[in-house]
Amino acid sequence: xxxxxxxxxxxxxxxxxxxxxxxxxxxxxxxxxxxxxxxxxxxxxxxxxxxxxxxxxxxxxxxxxxxxxxxxxxxxxxxxxxxxxxxxxxxxxxxxxxxxxxxxxxxxxxxxxxxxxxxxxxxxxxxxxxxxxxxxxxxxxxxxxxxxxxxxxxxxxxxxxxxxxxxxxxxxxxxxxxxxxxxxxxxxxxxxxxxxxxxxxxxxxxxxxxxxxxxxxxxxxxxxxxxxxxxxxxxxxxxxxxxxxxxxxxxxxxxxxxxxxxxxxxxxxxxxxxxxxxxxxxxxxxxxxxxxxxxxxxxxxxxxxxxxxxxxxxxxxxxxxxxxxxxxxxxxxxxxxxxxxxxxxxxxxxxxxxxxxxxxxxxxxxxxxxxxxx
Numbered sequence: 001x002x003x004x005x006x007x008x009x010x011x012x013x014x015x016x017x018x019x020x021x022x023x024x025x026x027x028x029x030x031x032x033x034x035x036x037x038x039x040x041x042x043x044x045x046x047x048x049x050x051x052x053x054x055x056x057x058x059x060x061x062x063x064x065x066x067x068x069x070x071x072x073x074x075x076x077x078x079x080x081x082x083x084x085x086x087x088x089x090x091x092x093x094x095x096x097x098x099x100x101x102x103x104x105x106x107x108x109x110x111x112x113x114x115x116x117x118x119x120x121x122x123x124x125x126x127x128x129x130x131x132x133x134x135x136x137x138x139x140x141x142x143x144x145x146x147x148x149x150x151x152x153x154x155x156x157x158x159x160x161x162x163x164x165x166x167x168x169x170x171x172x173x174x175x176x177x178x179x180x181x182x183x184x185x186x187x188x189x190x191x192x193x194x195x196x197x198x199x200x201x202x203x204x205x206x207x208x209x210x211x212x213x214x215x216x217x218x219x220x221x222x223x224x225x226x227x228x229x230x231x232x233x234x235x236x237x238x239x240x241x242x243x244x245x246x247x248x249x250x251x252x253x254x255x256x257x258x259x260x261x262x263x264x265x266x267x268x269x270x271x272x273x274x275x276x277x278x279x280x281x282x283x284x285x286x287x288x289x290x291x292x293x294x295x296x297x298x299x300x301x302x303x304x305x306x307x308x309x310x311x312x313x314x315x316x317x318x319x320x321x322x323x324x325x326x327x328x329x330x331x332x333x334x335x336x337x338x339x340x341x342x343x344x345x346x347x348x349x350x351x352x353x354x355x356x357x358x359x360x361x362x363x364x365x366x367x368x369x370x371x372x373x374x
Contacts, residue, residue: 004234004258004260004261009046009047009048009167010047010048010049010050010129010164010165010166010167010168011042011047011048011049011050011166011167011168011169011170012049012050012051012052012157012160012161012164012166012168012169012170013035013039013049013050013051013052013169013170013172013246014051014052014053014054014153014154014156014157014169014170014171014172014224015035015051015052015053015054015055015172015240016054016153016171016172016173016174016240017054017055017057017058018173018174019031019172019173019174019240019241020032020053020054020055020058020059020087021055021058021059021061021062021083022058022062023058023061023062023066023067023068024062025062026059026062026063026086027055027059027062027086027087027090029090029093029094031240031243032090032091032094033094033097034243035051035094035246036091036094036095036097036098036100037098038244038245038246038247039051039095039098039100039134039246040095040098040099040100041246041247041250042246042247042250043100043132043134045250047250048129048164049134050125050134050135050137050160050164050166051091051134051135051136051137052137052138052153052156052157052160053087053091053136053137053138053153054138054153055083055087055138056079056080056083056084056087056138057069057070057076057079057080057083058083059082059083059084059086059087060078060079060080060081060082060083060084060086061079061083062083063082063083063086064079064082066079084106084138087138088102088104088136091136095134100132100133100134101131101132101133101134102133102134102135102136103128103133103134103135103136104136104138105121105124105125105135105136105137105138106137106138106139106140107121107137107138107139107140107156107160108139108140112159112163112276113276113277113278115272115277115315118163118272118276121163122163122164125163125164129164137156137160138153139153139156152220154171154220154221154223154224155220155223155224155227157169157171157224158223158224158225158227158228158275159227159275159276161227161228161233162227162228162231162233162271162272162275162276163276165268166233167233167234168233168234168235168236169224169225169228169233169234169235169236170235170236170238170246170249171221171224171235171236171237171238172238172239172240172245172246173221173237173238173239173240174239174240174241175218175237175239176191176238176239176255176256176257177191177192177193177237177238177239177255177256177257178191178192178195178202178205178206178218178221178222178237178257179191179192179205180192180205181205191255191256191257192205192257193256193257193258194257194258194260195225195257195258195259195260196260197260198222198225198226198229198259202222203222205218206218206219206221206222221237225237225259227275228259228261229259229260229261229262230262230266230274230275231261231262231265231266231271231274231275232261232262232263232264232265232266233261233265234258234259234260234261235258235259235261236249236254236256236257236258236259237256237257237259238254238255238256238257239255239256242255266370269367269368270368270370273317273330273331273332273368273369273370274330274370277317277330278317279310279317279318279319279330280310280311280312280313280316280317280318281308281309281310281311281312281316281318281319281337282308282309282310282318282319282320282321282327283300283305283307283308283309283318283319283320283321283333283340283344283363284305284306284307284308284309284321284322284323284325285300285304285305285306285320285321285322285323285328286304286305286306286323287322287323288304289301289303289304289305290304290322290323290328292304293320293328293329293369293371294328294329294371297366297371298366299362299363299364299365299366299369300320300329300331300362300363300364300369301348301361301362301363302340302343302344302345302346302347302348302351302361302363303345303346303347303348305340305344305345305363306323306344306345307344308337308340308341308344310337311337312333312336312337313336313337314333314334314335314336314339315332315333315334316332316333317330317331317332317333318330318331318332318333318364320364320369327372328371328372329364329369329370329371329372330369330370330372331364331365331368331369331370332364332368332369333363333364334359334360334362334363334364334365335359335363339355340363342354342355343355348361
């Protein structure tokens with residue numbers, strides 16, 4: 001563990017609602033102050049740190065005196081609007097004591113899946129790190145209806161890790177890590193210290209349940225780990241109740257679960273294609289094209305496409321499927337669905353005449369194509 005974490009230069013720390021907010025007492029300011037001290041220590045080691053923080057709705061629940069987490073979308077939005085400034089006030093006060101400036105970043109899914117907005121956000125983070133500022137990130141719950149209904153900050157943290165090109169994601173939760181069984185139901189369950197590869201057997205160990213104020217559970221943490229390790233980002237799940245949890249991680253002596261990163265990491269653009277972008281449509285390729293993509297790492301040509309599905313534009317992400325319907329790749333298309341439907345099955349030399357304009361020929365260039373499993 002020490003050797004894997006020794007040279008990690010940029011870190012994303014995700015902290016869950018159960019650690020930050022209590023229904024009656026509100027924000028746990030002592031824990032925020034402890035987090036600030038640990039982050040100051042990590043930055044002193046020469047590492048950049050970004051924080052993905054839950055807790056806005058939890059803080060709002062306490063401030064409004066609610067008996068439980070709201071269930072309707074408008075109630076969640078209103079509660080988040082009340083809680084977010086309280087949450088940031090706690091962070092501002094804690095980090096000011098450490099002589100560190102923080103920045104509030106509120107993201108929605110569109111900020112990450114839209115390539116242009118993704119790049120803009122990436123540039124903003126770069127400037128913040130250059131100036132020694134610690135970004136504190138949360139979903140923009142007040143306006144992001146889909147995020148409140150379906151989202152969770154574990155997967156947001158994984159996307160942020162891709163966005164900032166992090167070397168490690170540390171998830172602080174209220175359990176020690178991934179166990180061989182549910183420790184609440186089975187006292188004999190054992191902590192799994194290292195996961196070399198996330199297999200179907202490992203996935204079965206995760207539970208979907210979250211806390212009464214938060215969302216997620218081990219299931220979403222495992223989803224986040226899958227997004228990260230395939231892109232060469234180490235993931236650590238550890239118990240944030242321990243005041244020295246982050247310090248222990250970087251000393252290599254922590255109690256938790258370490259997910260080992262793949263050695264052959266994708267480049268930044270391919271990470272975005274594989275783990276952040278959403279496919280706007282799909283194309284079905286014949287067996288010959290499938291072999292060319294999977295075995296020979298070739299670009300996708302119109303001659304190998306036999307079907308176009310969905311409504312997409314040039315430079316959108318599309319899914320590539322074989323004749324059996326299985327997804328084999330994702331990539332950025334050079335043609336809209338309308339134009340592509342006109343040239344499927346055609347040779348490269350025929351395309352310019354059909355579309356009446358100059359084209360490069362490839363539908364998806366190999367540099368903008370990610371094979372499933374890559």
